[in-house]
Amino acid sequence: MKKDIILTGVGGQGILSIATVIGQAAIQENLYIKQAEVHGMSQRGGDVQSNLRISSSPIASDLIARGGADLVISLEPMEALRYRHYLAKDGWIVTNVTPFVNIPNYPDIEKVLDELRAMQNVILLDVDAVAKEAGNPRGSNIVLLGACSHLLGISSERFEEGIRGIFARKGEEMVEANLKAFRAGQAAAVK
Amino acid sequence: MKKKRLLLGDEAIAMGAINAGIVGVYAYPGTPSTEITEFIQNSPAAKDNNVFCRWCTNEKTAMEAALGVSYVGRRSIVCMKHVGMNVAADPFMNGAMAGANGGLIVIVADDPSMHSSQGEQDTRFYGKFALVPTLEPSNQQEAYDMMEYGFKLSEERDIPVLMRVTTRMAHSRAVVEYDDAIEPRRELCNPKNPASWILLPANARKKYPVLIDNYTHLGQVACESGYNRYFDGADKSLGIVACGIAYNYLRENVGDDCRYPVLKISQYPLPKDLVRRMAAECSTILVMEEGQPFVEEQIQGILPHGCTVKGRLTGDLPRTGELTPDCVRASLGMQPHETFAPAENVVPRPPALCQGCGHRDLYNALNRAMEKFEDHKVFSDIGCYTLGALPPFRAISSCIDMGASITMAKGAADAGLYPAVAVIGDSTFTHSGITGLLDAANCNADIVVVISDNITTGMTGGQNSAGTGKLEQICMAVGVAPEHVRVVIPLPKNMDEISRVIDEEIAYHGTSVIISRRECIQTAKRHLKNK
Known part of the structure; x- marks a missing residue:
């Protein structure tokens, strides 16, 4: 088993918490993990990405090769496109459709979405709306995780355990809210 | 007892340092080094052991405080980003001359590709400049293990040790196996050679030849170090030298069975005997290293005519920017992976001041x-x-x-x-x-x-x-x-x-x-x- 994942979004959107849950679930599965993150200046509203690699055999590189990613998971549609050439030919893009516009020259969002829709393996989701509907408007990133969970080769139970483990210190209410967000994401992706 | 934990490279270093019984971490924040100190600040074990971990005013005051710890016989680390080393260079250079009583490891995080920096300077040059041994871990486990090794080397050879990491090492997570026990601190003690800590010209003139001899000896230590390894290969048309995390990009492309001989380097001075062995066996040597062509240039100086050296200087690898699995693949003459074309509707999104700042x-x-x-x-x-x-x-x-x-x-x-x-x-x-x-x-x-x-x-x-x-x-x-x-x-x-x-x-x-x-x-x- 090997999954090479590029997580992306805009600094502050919370891609690292998705990575943390996947990492936690992968550890429980006794998988090898490498996860390269971006810290520092680019976190200030710039584009950020994390290379997350999980595998049943040892992993050499911290970075994913171009054309090697099984998945691009993105909290922002243009950021999903930014890493398209890292995707393997049979890889999947799972992305939020709501643009995060903090630059004056953001492209026409319809063109961005058209380019995404033209991909063979793509899941487009308004994760903010799903999160709101699930009663957890701040849980967009966990919704997105739910939406791609079936592509990660790890069981839902493991992810739910991971969510419990990570949010436990914030109280049972937070755990339940995030489990709800996760399941809502799963349901929305199947639609 | 051995335990496992998912750690950033920076955190693995911090954990190794805590377990080696440091008295303190001396640092000024700087990407990508900051998380070393932050991990220690948040570590219950470090707190129980009274490890000093307050931020210093700058890298120079940090380095000097650590020299003080070393002088009285105890262990500490100094952490900074690469340009911080320019600020700390005075005490670093002269501290190397003085020596190390208690173990001292200077950890410098370089930032090739300038993700959060104004330059790409390669700290390994400082190691050679100051004539100190330099460690460059290739993965998070090595980063952890090298702390104990580095402190022992520092104490045995009476010299500060430099550790150089780069962004992808500092800010990448992997599972690290670590020991749960913390080494007891040594009693305070005086330096073996107190005069070398008073760098009057007369004293410094005596110490300098000792420092140079020591560096020669450290070259031998590097040849025998477990962190530098020679892997034989059947096809001698090419030999590959892979330094630090470049080794991972090599393995990513060729797997565990490379048909060419491979020399993995994670400890300097350059292990000359191992390089000579490769030159004797292979007509061409390809050097993969993160940062500047530090090894490539030195190898050109070591080798006889007739052996071709390739790397960043020859354009086989890019002259600037961090290495990637892709550019390493190209340098090996392998076909690139099939990819989608870069998307059209994408524009740069530079960082900006926060709203409300x-x-x-x-x-x-x-x-x-x-x-x-x-x-x-x-x-x-x-x-x-x-x-x-x-x-x-x-x-x-x-x-x-x-x-x-x-x-x-x-x-x-x-x-x-x-x-x-x-x-x-x-x-x-x-x-x-x-x-x-x-x-x-x-x-x-x-x-x-x-x-x-x-x-x-x-x-x-x-x-x-x-x-x-x-x-x-x-x-x-x-x-x-x-x-x-x-x-x-x-x-x-x-x-x-x-x-x-x-x-x-x-x-x-x-x-x-x-x-x-x-x-x-x-x-x-x-x-x-x-x-």
Whole structure:
């Protein structure tokens, strides 16, 4: 088993918490993990990405090769496109459709979405709306995780355990809210 | 007992240092090194053991404090980003000459590709320059293991040890197996050779040949080190030297069974015997290294004619930027993976000052005050506020090194520029700005220094700032007239007042300081949340 994942979004959107849950679930599965993150200046509203690699055999590189990613998971549609050439030919893009516009020259969002829709393996989701509907408007990133969970080769139970483990210190209410967000994401992706 | 944990490279280093029984970590925040110190600050084990972990004012004070720890026989680490090493270079170079009584490891995180830096400088040159052994882990487990190894090497060879990591090592996580026990601290003891710590010329002249001999010996140690390994390969048409994390990119492409001989290097001085062996076996050597062509150039010097050396200098690998699995693949002559074309509807998204950030309000007011002067200049400095160079502000003209805003403004004023304005952050000011302000105040230079005080070290994530609560006193103490130390609050509603204060201080022909003070929006949010 090997999954090479590029997580992306805009600094502050919370891609690292998705990575943390996947990492936690992968550890429980006794998988090898490498996860390269971006810290520092680019976190200030710039584009950020994390290379997350999980595998049943040892992993050499911290970075994913171009054309090697099984998945691009993105909290922002243009950021999903930014890493398209890292995707393997049979890889999947799972992305939020709501643009995060903090630059004056953001492209026409319809063109961005058209380019995404033209991909063979793509899941487009308004994760903010799903999160709101699930009663957890701040849980967009966990919704997105739910939406791609079936592509990660790890069981839902493991992810739910991971969510419990990570949010436990914030109280049972937070755990339940995030489990709800996760399941809502799963349901929305199947639609 | 052995345990496992998912750790950043930086955190693995911190864990290794705690378990090696350090007395303290001495550091100034700098990407990508910051998380080493932060891990120790948050570690219950470090707290139980009273490990000193408060941020230092700059890298030089950090290095010197660690020299003091070493002098009395105990272990410590010093951490910084690569450009921090320039600030710490004086005590680093001379500390190497003095030696190490207690183990001392200097950890420097380089940033090839300049993700968060103004240069790509390769710290391995400092190791060779100072004649100290240098470690360059290729993975997180090695980073952890090398701490104990490094302290022993430092103590046995009576010399500080340098560890060089790069961004992808510092900021990448992997599972690390670690020991749960912390080594007991040694009793305080005097250096074996106390005279070498008094670097009078007469003493230094005696020590220098010892340092050089030691370096030769360390080269032998590097040949025998388990961190440097020679893997034989059947196809001798090419030999590959892979340093630090370049080794991972190589393995990513060729797997565990490379048909060419491979020399993995994670410890310097360069293991010359191993390189000579490769040269004897292979007609061409390809050097893969993160940063500058440090090994490539040295190998060219070691080898006889007839052996071709390829690497960053020859264009087989890119001359600048960090290595990737892709460029390493290309250097091996392998076909690139099949990829989708880059997408069309993508534009760059550069970082920007946060919405609600006080630097924004300061720059709006400053631009208003400065637009009265044609072709005006504002000298600035290192920090979030450097982003004021970008639209919509375009408010600053320079950013060179920590503290240069004040001294450059002074130089420009000396040369006849008016008005000469500097913008510096509070943490950068205490790091390296105070001495420059003293220079200016001593001759009452006609400059306006704006200290944009967000009460934290913002860009690296909100660490404590050494001068918080003392800035006015510091400025007055170095000789700025009290009536020209002004304080404003950068909020949109205060725009008129701030512009007026700037106008007044520009009109004053002497050294003045305007402290523009409002808490960083990020730390303010965090404080609110924690309440």
